Amino acid sequence: MSLAPRLDVRQSQSLVMTPQLQQAIKLLALSNLEIEAFIADEVEKNPLLDAQGIREVATPERAEREGPAGADELVLGTAPAEDRGLDLDYATESHQQDSIADGGAGPDGGLSLNGGAAGGGLGGEDGPDWNALPDDAPNLAEHLTAQATLALSGVRLTIAVHIIDQLDDAGYLTVPVRDIAERLGVTVEAAESVLAVVQGFDPTGVGARDLAECLAIQAREVDRYDPCMARLIANLDLLARGDLARLKRLCGVDDEDMADMIRELRSYDPKPGCRYGGEPSQAVVPDLFVTRTKAGWGIELNSATLPRVLVNRRYYQELRHGPQDKGSKAWLADCLASANWLMKALDQRQRTIIRVATEIVKQQEAFFLHGVAHLKPLTLARVAEAIGMHESTVSRVTSNKYLSCARGLFELKYFFTSGIAAADGGDAVSAEAVKSAIRTLIAGEGARILSDDTLVDLLQAKGFDIARRTVAKYRESMGIGSSVQRRRARTLGG
Structure with missing residues (x-):
């Protein structure tokens, strides 16, 4: 065996995840709104990308009038043959569609499960106007600061602003008053005096240090804070446990007065600050629309949240024929390659989402026709096998995406649930269907409260083979x- 050094040449194959491939995979998990932000960022970095406006259908007269073919003509395939080299030709891949509505599957421009024309989505002119949302209202801090500015001044206003800054989203003071006084260099009495003023601001109950103080402030506001109500508020732990007998003895009231006091307490707001909120609420925008037509199910991407990205051919020609050095040519080539890749990645993303959504609708057609009680057990692996994709791809596609149909707005993950065996040995049923049945039974239980054991018997009578611990788990969830x-809640509610 020789120990001398030598040179060997070996050939091997390996799968390498390029940065572009990694980015394409990440695009699958983004929602339409996140894609919009991603595209805006790419447009800023790449001068060859154009995401403004809606393209127009090219005509020979327009081509003659406007000169060299632009991005619209390239995508529509109406550019001269010598100008079509900009668009990528990945064998059978095509970028002639910005959305599924452009595909020409039918007069309404959708995609149906049976291959026929499907109804158009709700993203057109008749769809909801997602921009017509009310402006954000002032948050709690702004609302209280405006009142403090009118009621206080000088040092007292400074103390009030500091107290307001220490309130949480529910309107409670989160730090001791002594700490506020030491931090601002004022007496505890001065801080307490300003806190009393803040507690008189709207909404009533704000600035309280605990639930009892919050309820007491609201009771004083409506002149109901008598000694009996004060003792009731001081013993909220007994009320939570449902120890009404002891509460009646402490408060010195009868059953009728106790029920009236409890009703009064239930009318108060335990979290007054939440009506103003902290962060502005964000409306959930659907990524897909599912509609039923005579030809089948129409599935369409929400084009209102998908900007159209095209390559600016005219600008590319101007840059290419202008004076350039070697570095500029390389930069322009990189921009062109990046723009072409982005168009291909977005097109592939849309096709993948439509394929996954189509299979989901096919598997859960009974849900779309009859409701949640007919939701079937479904796994990512089953959908992946049906459409010939990897399970991880289906998982990414169904993340952070919502589907809008006649039955409401649902996250795509909602349609993937575990199964519960049927009592008669038939097909398994979805866990969501079982939860719906439990919710319906409890909602209609009336004067007789149903125990978990009773729920098990009723569910088995409906054909669900389910254990008591499973009922308890679903009920708690x-x-x-x-x-x-x-x-106890019914007793307290009178």
């Missing part, structure tokens, strides 16, 4: 209390 808690 929906935020529904136990039979004891529901009975």
